[in-house]
Amino acid sequence: MQVTCHNDASIFETLAPEWNALVARSLTNTPFQRAEFQSVWWKHFGHGALCVLTIRDDNGKLAAIAPLFVDPAEGGTVRWVGGEEIADYLDLIAPAADMEMAARVLWDWLNSPEGPAWKRIVLSNTPQWTQTLHHLHASAVASGKQAAIIQLDVCPVVALPNTFDAYLKQLDSKQRHEINRKLRRAQGSEDAVTWYIAGKRRDIAEETESFMAMMETASPQKAAFLTPQMRAAFRDTFGVMHQAGLLQLAFLEVGGKKAAAYAQFDYADRIWVYNSGLDPQVGGPLSPGWVLLARLIEDAINNGRREYDFMQGNEDYKYRFGGKDTYVFRLVVDR
Numbered sequence: 509m510q511v512t513c514h515n516d517a518s519i520f521e522t523l524a525p526e527w528n529a530l531v532a533r534s535l536t537n538t539p540f541q542r543a544e545f546q547s548v549w550w551k552h553f554g555h556g557a558l559c560v561l562t563i564r565d566d567n568g569k570l571a572a573i574a575p576l577f578v579d580p581a582e583g584g585t586v587r588w589v590g591g592e593e594i595a596d597y598l599d600l601i602a603p604a605a606d607m608e609m610a611a612r613v614l615w616d617w618l619n620s621p622e623g624p625a626w627k628r629i630v631l632s633n634t635p636q637w638t639q640t641l642h643h644l645h646a647s648a649v650a651s652g653k654q655a656a657i658i659q660l661d662v663c664p665v666v667a668l669p670n671t672f673d674a675y676l677k678q679l680d681s682k683q684r685h686e687i688n689r690k691l692r693r694a695q696g697s698e699d700a701v702t703w704y705i706a707g708k709r710r711d712i713a714e715e716t717e718s719f720m721a722m723m724e725t726a727s728p729q730k731a732a733f734l735t736p737q738m739r740a741a742f743r744d745t746f747g748v749m750h751q752a753g754l755l756q757l758a759f760l761e762v763g764g765k766k767a768a769a770y771a772q773f774d775y776a777d778r779i780w781v782y783n784s785g786l787d788p789q790v791g792g793p794l795s796p797g798w799v800l801l802a803r804l805i806e807d808a809i810n811n812g813r814r815e816y817d818f819m820q821g822n823e824d825y826k827y828r829f830g831g832k833d834t835y836v837f838r839l840v841v842d843r
Contacts, residue, residue: 510564511617519560520547526570527601532776535607536599536638539773539780544748546575546589552741553591556580557624560589563602563613572602572610583627586618590633594741596663596780596819597836598633600640611643619651629841632660633820641839654842664831666816672806675830683828687802694799699763701794703803706750706757715757716746722769722785730785749773760800762791768800778815779808801829 520527524543531541539545550558554577561574575589588598602610617623629648634641641657648655669675676684694701706715720739724731734742749755754775760768767790773780786797808816818826820836 509566509613510562510568511613512562512564513617513622514560514562515558517547517550517554517558520544520550523560523562527573530570530573530603531601533603534599534601535604536597536601536635536640537776538597538599539749539754539775540590540595540597541575541599541601542752542754544752545595545745548741548744548748549590549595550577551744552737554589558589559624561614561617563610571606572600572613574600574610574614578624578626584625585628585630586624586626588631588633592632594738594745596633597635598631599635599638607638607640608643611640612647615644615647627843629839632838633836634839635663636835636837641837644839644841648841656840658838658840660836660838661820662822662833662835663820664818664822664826665834666805666818666830666832668805668809668814668816670809672809675805675809679828679830683830686828687798690795690798691802694794694796697762697791697794699791701760701762701791701796701799703758703760703800705807706759712747712750712755712757713743715759716743718759718766719746719757719769719771719785722766722787723783724785725788726784726786730783746771756804758800758804760791760796760803762794762796765790767791767794767796770800770804772804774808774811774813777813778817779804779813780817781819798825801825805829 520543527543531537557578559576561576563572565571576586577589579585579587590598600607600610645655645657706712720734720742724734746755754773756772756774758770759766767787769785771782773782805816818831
């Protein structure tokens with residue numbers, strides 16, 4: 509077993525093919541753990557000491573990755589690369605059979621002479637379907653340290669059937685009627701209602717700016733979220749994920765004017781809804797946000813996707829469209 513801490517951010521690029529291949533085989537296989545996403549996050553938000561811990565077996569095959577950094581706050585806090593604000597799911601990167609081993613190696617390394625100086629471990633946004641935090645919690649308690657696992661947020665997820673009609677039948681009758689009514693109204697509108705997902709023929713940089721402009725008009729909270737730093741991160745994130753073929757930047761237009769927008773990732777037979785935007789001045793009576801979301805769910809079903817993941821947040825519309833809660837957690841360990 510070979511355990512190496514990589515401190516240089518060039519590791520995201522040099523290890524990318526092997527890294528992403530491991531993500532695809534991992535238990536927590538999400539777009540946020542791919543090398544390009546984590547590289548952009550570190551570029552814009554990274555601080556403190558980077559440590560991408562790699563674990564290789566005796567034959568040199570990459571078995572696990574623990575993308576970490578040590579935030580200098582509070583005497584040294586170990587965190588996942590990816591942070592908490594823009595990466596909804598974070599975890600060790602390893603196949604299911606190797607997750608317990610990877611957690612054990614990570615804990616041993618953190619407490620070895622080769623490990624970093626730290627006072628706290630705060631690992632957030634780790635989903636319910638992995639036991640990583642429980643393994644680390646057990647090791648911490650056995651070592652006499654204070655440790656707690658805290659439910660951090662909900663992530664409503666829709667299980668997608670084979671047809672859009674079958675999906676609508678999953679909803680309660682009132683909600684099904686409401687979606688159908690809004691779709692019929694859009695179809696009968698005097699102003700043409702069309703939608704598209706930005707493909708290779710469109711300028712993704714220009715579409716990204718349009719999307720952020722619609723985020724800004726959607727709510728004061730989203731406008732405040734879009735700091736200059738966050739805007740720069742979105743530009744790079746959308747760029748690399750588009751290049752990887754994973755980004756779906758979708759717009760609904762009313763009379764040729766953009767009225768609603770969604771940014772989502774199409775990855776591992778699941779749609780991951782990243783953010784949304786709205787121009788309240790365009791097509792308001794037509795409920796463009798609802799119409800676009802319904803069309804995107806229909807598109808996901810038509811393309812054989814199995815789940816539609818609204819990710820973090822308990823906004824009402826997620827449940828109206830059939831979302832069922834899953835959970836993300838945070839581990840806190842104090843020395």
